[in-house]
Amino acid sequence: MSADSPLAAPQVRLTQRPGFWAGLAVVTLGIALVSGVTLLRTRSEPLPQLGAMPDFTFTRHDGQPFGSAQLRGRPFIANFIFTRCPTICPAFTRKMVGVQERTTASGPGLQLVSFSVDPKYDTPERLAEYGQRHGADFTRWSFLTGDYEQLKDTIVHGFKISMGREAGAPEDDLLSIFHGTHFVLVDRAGQIRGYYDSADSDSTDRLLRDTKRLEREER
DSSP, X not given: OOTTOTTSOOOOOOOOOHHHHHHHHHHHHHHHHXXXXXXXXXXXXXXXXXXXXXXXXXXXXXXXXXXXHHHTTSOEEEEEEOTTOSSSHHHHHHHHHHHHHHTGGGGGGSEEEEEESOTTTOOHHHHHHHHHHXXXXXXXXXXXXXXXXXXXXXXXXXXXXXXXXXXXXXXXXXXXXXXXXXXXXXXXXXXXXXXEETTOHHHHHHHHHHHHXXXXXXX
């Protein structure tokens, strides 16, 4: 719209009345205080409880049983990958590497768990090699494999994350394997507390903030 347009906004004459400016300052201060209180309240509120995880036990990359019994009492962050994935898994794993690096101060008190959605191929040995290649700290980061149907039941009905294979696809068609790409934050009692899109850096930052909030909440 040009300055000559008949719809151009009229010029505004600033008032010289001191009472107006005093009132405006009070309103502005009030808005700032309300916004600050709202932000503090949001930060102080506990994270939502989004469902309880069922008990599960799978095989860790070192061949040992690992599951909810070993995780009880410790919060964990889960993701879902497979070692021969040609598309999103390398990036998803790199994001988990970043989470590992940025939560070093938490130590083994915060666990990271990667569930294979291709367990027939992903043996413990292959998962161990995959973890080593990506610099996983195995004191904190576990890679799990096991029975396909049990893994699918835990991932789909427990974590509420998609997983499967397109019907009728040949066994070697890697593109037919699908799975969700959200991180899942679970507390030490096995309650899901948040979902975070791994493709969104802001969401990953929120995961890290929520992890710290959860650690404070559970002290």
